[in-house]
Amino acid sequence: MIGDFEVVEYTNPCFPDKVMYKVLINNREFHTDDYGRLIDWAIEVLADEPNQVERQAITDKAVESFFKDSNTSKD
Secondary structure (H helix, E strand, O other): OEOOEOEEEEEOOOOOOOEEEEEEEOOEEEEEOOHHHHHHHHHHHHHOHHHHHHHHHHHHHHHHHHHHHHOOOOO
């Protein structure tokens, strides 16, 4: 577990000799065979959460503007 997030250990059929790990945090999933790298990724995602909310708001506004402009008739 990383905080409230479950780390799943599994075997990838393409690489049966390696232990793989995955975790899902805020609708973002990460897979790796390096547990330390998984922890680093999780810390980065959790630390960047406030910025991610702001980036998502900007993206949503840009997409809305794009669709508004593309639905405007040019006739």
